[in-house]
Amino acid sequence: MDYFSRSLNQLFSSTPHLAYQHKSNVCISHLAYADDVIIFFKATKNATKMLYKALKHFSAHLSWRLWLFLLPTDDILKMKGLRGPSVCLLCLVEEETLDHLFFYCNFSKKVLNELLPKFKNDTMNLSWFNFFNCWEEWNQINLQVLPCIVAWFIWMCRNSVNYEGSTPLVKAVTTHCTSYQQKIIKYHRFTNIFRNWVPQVDIQCNFSFSLIEWAPPPTGWLKANTDGSFLKGSAGCGGVFRNSLGHHVLHFSSPTWALDAVETEMIAIYWALKIAVQCNMGIFNH
Template sequence: MEWSEDALNTILKESSAGNISKIHFDRSKKDHIHLIKRTSSSLSKDIQNRIFRGYNCQWNIFTCQKLLTPSMLLFSWRVLNDLIPTDDILKLKGLKGPSRCHLCNNDQESSDHFFFSCRFARDVWKNLTSKFNINLINVGKGNIKDNLKDWQKINLMSLPFIVVWFLWNARNKVKHEDMGINPDSVVANCQAYLQKLISWKNFTNKKAGIGVIFRDHTGKALLYFKAPYIAVDSLETKAIALYWAIKFAMEIQWNWIIAEVDSSLLVDLISKNLSPPWNIIQWMHKIKKIISEIKLQISFVYGEANKAANFLALEGSNSNHGEVSTSHPLPLQLLLQGDKLHIPYLRL
């Protein structure tokens, strides 16, 4: 039997229709499902590769492919082709009804308003660009596809798609799950994703390590522990290390703890009660449950001031098992001694 080429040409590109029309089939035979086993990639990744192979999307979002997940990439393609179901798009399809922006509750919902003009979205952009010191003065505000040249010029092609992805997720939680959302939670998700990209080279195998050192009020080191761990990103390792540090302290009845962490995001997640990124939700739940039983003061310190713990984390990532000890190896002793000096010194 032959295909109807006229019908194929109405729904497919000419090249695709030509390839399909070459396939012969027998209408008298029943259809069968043919499954191809794939072990090198996920199903969603395979679908994404098949959908976008050979197609030139608006301003070619292939440049973002390595920085976006398959779901983000598909969503980005839908954004560029006006295929996300905002109220203005639904009206064009004949689905008319009352319209409001679910994030700001002030204006009608449209893609242009939703991503940049909405008060909620403006707060997200303001906080995020402030945290990462990003200058968007030369980037146009409004429809993303009209301003992609601007994003390309500052080498931040993937940033708008990351932000609008988390904005869209927040919008859906408000609309479909009746959940309360604030801009800080969206910023936290964007920040966690961006930090994962920044530190991705250090987590290509997802093998990491945790390291914690306990000191008394005079700064004297009491004991330390280190251990290997499998983690998605650096934020997750910090959360895991904090949880086990608190739990270990409680086991030996240290109920007043001052924790110094070199992750400002983790400090904000705990002290400001923000919504955590997906990959550390369980750890944040455990941390908040356990700190209700003790007195905890948590603060941020720069990595340069946390060399001893970072040294232990690196040692932990290269070991096969955890270790708790009060006998400090020489490199750790030097780092601990350096913390007490009032002059510059070299930390290795």
């Protein structure tokens, strides 16, 4: 994710017209998390095409790092002098190495055991014990992308456990792998290797782009925009009040307690209304 973040920074630096321009003149290209990213850019066709091209390049980068032993697993970090206690975060049994994480870990084996029955018979006898042999054998039947897809989602799961403390779930990884493979089969005419799934080719998807902007309130009014964030029991909410000219009037933010994301959003709305009443903004005067 660090490489992806740097790649996006480089892209927006070299092509500043991609950036979403805000009235505050603060340019934020993206927000990166352990296994997720939010990208802010102009909603134009040219900008979308350029960003899509950059994302396609990054999807191939994981395979390249696998080939050159550049993924920062514990064994690779030790080779670079960063020594410390090592354990595979997915099985909590063996030391984390490149081969163990993707091929010998019990978690990864379970992922493979759930995926293989979904494929047709001619894929059942292909090897899955070393990335090079694995890629070579799958390449012979023009399915070399599949080991890369599985490795990608295993790596994302590992990072989510490492940086966010999430629980590794075999079902979640296999679902991501299956869904991604079905998408590239449907939209890119990739060979269908699934036993009991046929893409709905009769459905045509027409994509359209629209620019969503903040709309100011009528003259003499104030508008409050609120938001809530919820993650594993931790929650926070906030909001901002603006006038008809788009000028900032006041804002608020606070940690809170909620059972889920919906309740967090409702708490943010509650505090916006309460603040409006306490500050005599004219609400409920009629």
